[in-house]
Amino acid sequence: MSLSSRARVAALLEYSPLTSEAVITDVRHLLSHGEEALAFDTMCSWIYEDALPITRQYHASLVAMADEMDTPRSVQRLDELLID
Template sequence: MITDVRDLLSHGEEGSAFDTACSWIHEDALPITRHSHAGLVAPADEMGTPRSVQRLDELLID
């Protein structure tokens, strides 16, 4: 997965790389703190991929 993200970044595909990383977190059901989640919202909005972060809502922990 990290190789895919790096490859996308090297080709200027930041939005796709971000979406891929968020997909990895979601698919592996990795718990994410509210603080970390909040830190992903602004970049997601800036890159036009807000759904990348929205799907992580179910993984939130306190």
């Protein structure tokens, strides 16, 4: 059974390194209005802007979601934030 894009983005948000409640609230707000691609892009943008470290596994999940949503620019340069 495949999870919806909304549920998958919500799960990625749950495990994201984001700590800003304002950003998290914005992403959840976008999801609640059916704006999954914008919510995903917003989340990825803030991860990059705040230079938050991400694991290879989390990065792979982001890339897979970007591929599924056809939003490859969302994850562009996130590989710079990889930690071991």
